[in-house]
Amino acid sequence: MSSTIVLTGGTGYLGSRLAERLLEITDHRLVLLARDPQRARQFIDAWGADGQKRVDVVPTDLRDGTIEGVARDSVTHVVHSAALIFFNVEKLDAQAVNVDGTRAVTEFARRCPNLQRYLAFSSLYSAGTRTGRILEQPHPPESAFANHYEWSKARSEQEVLDGASGLPLTIVRPGTVIADGPDGRVTQYNAFHNTLKLFFYGLLSLMPGDAATPMYLTTADFTATAAAHLLLSPRGEGIYHLGPDPDETQTLGELIDQAFDVFESDPAFRRRRLLRPEFCDVETFRHLVDASRSLGTSPMSQALQSVAPFAEQMFKRKHFDTTRLHAAWPEHPGTDSPSLTHAVIDRLVASRWGRNQEGTSWT
Amino acid sequence: MSHFMSDTGSEDGLAQAHLHGLAHALGHRKSHLAESETAGLLESSAVDLLSSGFAWHYRCEDDQSAYDLALAAVRALPEGSLADGADAIIYSTCLPGNGNIGTAETWRSSRDVRHLMEFPASHLQAELELDRAVVIGLTQQGCTGFLGSLRLASSLLASEPEWERVLCVTADRFPPGSVYEQSFNLISDGAAACVVARSPGTFRILGTHHITNGGMAAATGEESIGSYFSYTQLLVRETLRRTGLTMADIDWIVPQNTNAAAWKILSRMLGIDENQVHMPSLPESAHAISSDHAINLSDLTASGRLRKGQRVMLLVAGHGLNWQSTVLEVTA
């Protein structure tokens, strides 16, 4: 009997890349649990003959609480990447999709008799506002969080750890994905890109945070490759941090300086003589976000609201340990953070934040 | 004492300039911003502007000109301010069009550009019989024009040994049909006047500073706000450096009337108490273009809270983009 990998979030940024990679490196069948089967079909078409032959779609909305229509006996791997990933997600939505949805997927995995591995996507920020060294281990229960997204990812991890105890389990905690790969191409925009955009267009001159805070930035290629490796490797069980090693990170201050160095190579930017932002405390930044509400629905106000829920993290110095990842994936390629961020910022400036690319999302 | 002062007390001349008398005049038509919203005079919603601290504003009646406001402001100066005449009139306007009394219609019908240079400062000189005064117009400093005139007046007193006093006037009204909002600020038509003189007055001018960033000459409201915090901090830092002072030496900040939250933010960034920021006229008279400082500083003086020796920093940002500051020391 051929192996089947069931994947949630296969129409997502990371899930679709992981699916493509699994098609490449295995001959397993893939079942995408997708709430929009038509959208899923578009991805499958893009994956060519392999996609047509080896991928099925089962319409599934995680908010329904159950997963039906999959022959469980054939399932050898379950990958759960679906989630609402906006930092400003409402708590009830985060609960419904990220927490209750994870419970449903975990329940499904538990009832697959031939399961070889259940891999769930968490996030580095499931650690909440803790500081210091953070190990590839379950988080202590009493964490605090900067936003409902983080809270829901921590709760979702707990759902997996509780519901899948005794199962062959992998939890991956990716860093903030800022590019598709090391060449800096961006197809998913998030608070990182949004903040730089505000600086570039002169709409923001305050930076909440501590210049010394390390930034855990990574790529979709790295994350998908690592997840695929851990999913299929017999040594891949456990919790893993998917991002740069602490000594590979850039600090927030270095990142801002680098961004402005790149910005200043653009003649239009240089002409406007925008100053580098001043670092401010979180309370000051909250005043700015509150004040921006009186600017109505202006782009500045909208962008600030989307960045705000993440601001507190810019003060929280964390050192995400990657010892387990290195042990399970010795050929791990490492991250050249300055070169990655330089490539990303270069492209953002040149493409004016992808103004000409259709269908980019703003998270 | 700041190292700004040399032994002669006039390292760059500004130390000898004093501010005498401050007066202002506002448009005659007072309205609540809810009424102005109904009349289509706003871009933002009245609710948003209310949440920024604005409430009322003053507009000119149809027959009231910027020049009328200027005249009213000068006439409101303390009695005798100009008894000995003036050596110069610096007349600043935010809108260059307010630097001309003639109308575009008269120019169009006559095709004579004379109607585009009927200078209000000359009219003011004649009207007030300030025969000795030469006139100077400042029309490209946006809302910072009034502080620009203090800077220029101080420099002129330093470079013209025979001069005793300079009348500084600023006056603006928005043309009929305008939106009464700029960069999310509710606007009032207004004028202000003061005398900068060599003889001691209420305040001594300790120093001034001015930054222009022409790269942002066409900045939108959002861009102006975006750069407001970093440039205001740069302005303050450079002003302190130039005057040899530290933030701890500054007892009061008098800014232009702007979103109340802006100074919640800036006072934290500059490390001063919010109560040291004096902007009480915001709900009553909105952003009266270049006249806010005259209004707020008069209020601070009248409040009885100023003490001899205290230092007041006036700060303003305006189109161009321009940022200007003046540091005053209470002497009277």
Ligand SMILES: NC(=O)c1ccc[n+]([C@@H]2O[C@H](COP(=O)([O-])OP(=O)(O)OC[C@H]3O[C@@H](n4cnc5c(N)ncnc54)[C@H](OP(=O)(O)O)[C@@H]3O)[C@@H](O)[C@H]2O)c1
């Ligand atoms: N991207 C990052 O920077 C990052 C960083 C750390 C961790 N992560 C984690 O990585 C995982 C994947 O992230 P991503 O960037 O790929 O996110 P994404 O691009 O937003 O994709 C989310 C996926 O979840 C699906 N989904 C959302 N609500 C659903 C529902 N009610 N029922 C079924 N499917 C639903 C979406 O389906 P539709 O296509 O129908 O919307 C989509 O396929 C998430 O668990 C996220 O928390 C991401």
